[in-house]
Amino acid sequence: MNQEFGAIADLVRLHAQHTPDRPALADAQHTLDYRALDALMDRVAAALQRDGLRAGDAIAVCAASSVHYTAVFLGALRAGVAVAPLAPGSAPASLARMITDADARLLFTDASAAEVISAAKATGLPHIALDGSEVGRALDDWLAAPDARPEPVQTQPGWAFNIIYSSGTTGEPKGIVQGHGMRWSHIQRGAKYEYDSHTVTLLSTPLYSNTTLVVFFPTIAFGGCVVLMPKFDALAYLQLAEKHRVTHTMLVPVQYQRLMAHPRFDAHDLSTFRHKFSTSAPFNAALKADVLKRWPGGLVEFYGMTEGGGTCILEAHLNPTKLHTVGQPAPGSDIRLIDEEGNELPRDNLDAAGEVVGHSAGMMTGYHRQPEKTREAEWFDATGKRFIRTGDVGRFDADGFLTLFDRKKDMxxxxxxxxxxxxxxxxxxxxxxxxxxxxxxxxxxxxxxxxxxxxxxxxxxxxxxxxxxxxxxxxxxxxxxxxxxxxxxxxxxxxxxxxxxxxxxxxxx
Incomplete structure (x- = not known):
């Protein structure tokens, strides 16, 4: 994982060769080992190429989290095809706009999105049902033959990996294009958080969220197993965590709140946890303290944007006096503050609060087909170095920890x-x-x-x-x-x- 760049789909192939029987993916109905996952990815990639898709094209997936969802995602990457994961809870008109904006050539879906997909059929895309329901052609019928092998693709760091949509109730949705190089940067930090071939990651946040993907892909890259919950339920989560001997997870703060408040939380054996992650929303310091006290393993909070542009990391278990902050800039992240006029604020002025901007290797290419929106999200320093504006207002303390005060935007x-x-x-x-x-x-x-x-x-x-x-x-x-x-x-x-x-x-x- 120390190499400058690699393709996640290639890593799955290596795991299939060296640990073919190790579980890779599990949901309530199915489990795939690495041999089966690798073969299914080949069938997906070959079917995409058969249907005329080439590197740089895109597909859309609008479905609940499942083994087949993730296999299609990974198979598309093997063919060099970008994936636009879309929320089944989207408004129909919004979903149609996002599918069109992504230039998606195929739509993979399931019964969880039946109502909205029916209303969005004006897009005219072929529909493929991941769950065998009536919402489209059955996945088994669409796939290439069991022994199919796709044409080899040499993945490039700058190619689009996925397009994640940040909004889209009305007006033009914003598609955030993340490259393969950005995702590889997430893999490279995986060893620090003890990802390995024995990792078992439990995910209850949806796959259309970057929150989920920043943990999903490192688990697969290191040869671990991902257990998928299509919908969060506190008791079911605790039962699965104990059953599967889970080591890693990603949860948003409101999920931590519900778990810690559950009357049976302390009755479950969670001793196998190595690291728990959180992002996406403000995380109350008192709640962090409760998690540290009652839940084994480290607690790590990521602060950043789907657009990328730098990350702050709070390793709460190592910094119990800094729970009110979102941590320090991650290695390779350049985080600065600017005033209302776009002038950089001096780092040594501890009284200065300003908009947080960031630069890192993990930055979006831009908003898909919206260059003006991309320019609005960028800030350049005196040397021309590119940063992404967060819209958040914060201040650094003397130890370099960032405290957030408010959002400039009304999000x-x-x-x-x-x-x-x-x-x-x-x-x-x-x-x-x-x-x-x-x-x-x-x-x-x-x-x-x-x-x-x-x-x-x-x-x-x-x-x-x-x-x-x-x-x-x-x-x-x-x-x-x-x-x-x-x-x-x-x-x-x-x-x-x-x-x-x-x-x-x-x-x-």
């Missing part, structure tokens, strides 16, 4: 997923009853944060709050639904007309 993180208020505001404004609207994120015990809408109703309109809330939530994906909607006489605004969202949050307290 809401609910259950580990990003929700953009402007998307939801555009939806609500589409109702005839709405004169003005603002959406803010408010604290939620269940989700970490949840979106709430404040609406100025048109004069004389009789629509009720409940009716408008139900209408709005029917227009968006499951993870983007409003928790509450309240009528207000007038939105608070500054002298230049900017909505004062902090005042709205105070109203929600």
């Amino acid at each position: 809401i993180i609910s259950g580990g997923f990003n929700i953009y208020p402007s998307d939801l505001e555009a939806v609500v404004r589409g109702h005839a009853a709405v004169a003005d609207v603002a959406v803010v994120g408010v604290p939620s015990e269940q989700w970490g944060e949840t979106p709430v809408a404040f609406v100025v109703r048109r004069e004389g309109d009789a629509t009720t709050e409940d009716a408008l809330l139900q209408w709005a939530n029917a227009q968006v994906g499951k993870t983007q639904r409003l928790a509450r909607l309240s009528f207000i006489d007038e939105l608070p605004r500054s002298a230049i007309g900017k909505v004062l969202k902090r005042e709205l949050r105070d109203l929600s307290a």
Whole structure:
């Protein structure tokens, strides 16, 4: 893993040759060892090439986590084909836009996405059912012959590995293109966190999230086994962790909260854990402390963006006095702070708070087919070095640990997923009853944060709050639904007309 670059699909081949009987993937219905996974990847890659796909093309996958989902993902990589993993809970119109934006040539799906896929069939893509359901052609029928071998592909670091969509309720979705080189950088840090051929990783976050993939691929690269949960349930998670003797996991903070609060948490044997990871949302210091006290193994928090641009890492078990921070810049990550005008703030000014920007080997190529959005996300230092802007405001302490204070952007993180208020505001404004609207994120015990809408109703309109809330939530994906909607006489605004969202949050307290 110390080599400058390698292909993950090639590593699977090596594992199949040296440890063919070692389990690679498991879900509730199936288990694949490395021999079977390697053969299935060949059949996927050969079928893609048979259908005319070549290196640089893309497929879309919209399904629940499963062994066959991951085998298709890995098989596409063997053919040099990029993967756009999409959320089954997306709104139909949004899903159609993302499929089109990715230039996907095939769509792999299952019954979990049946409703939304039916509404998105206007894309005209061939549908392949991973689970044998009626949503498309059966995977077994589509695959190449059992003894098929694809044409060899020499994977390049700059090729697109995957396209992850950060939003997309309305307007143009943003596809984050991550290269093979970026994913290889995640593999290279794997040895530090004790990934090896005996690793067993339990994943209950979805495969369309970068949160999941930053742990999934290192496990496979090192020859370990990934156990997949299509849906998180605290008790089921604990039972699987004990049954499979799990060593690694990735969870978002709200999942840690639910696990630690479960009455049977302490009754389960979790002594095999080496490292637990977290990312995607603010992680309360008190909750970190509880995890450290009651759950064996290290606790590591990653702070960064799907777009890449540098990572901060908090090894909480080694830094118990820094639990209020997101850690220090990772090796190879250059993290800096800039002011409102884009000027770099001096690192030795410990009173200075600014927007966090970062540079590393693991940066997105750009937003797919959106050069203007890409330029907006970039910042360059005096030497021309490229950084990615996070939109987060933070400050370094004397030891180089980063504390976050607020997000410049109004993004809401609910259950580990990003929700953009402007998307939801555009939806609500589409109702005839709405004169003005603002959406803010408010604290939620269940989700970490949840979106709430404040609406100025048109004069004389009789629509009720409940009716408008139900209408709005029917227009968006499951993870983007409003928790509450309240009528207000007038939105608070500054002298230049900017909505004062902090005042709205105070109203929600």
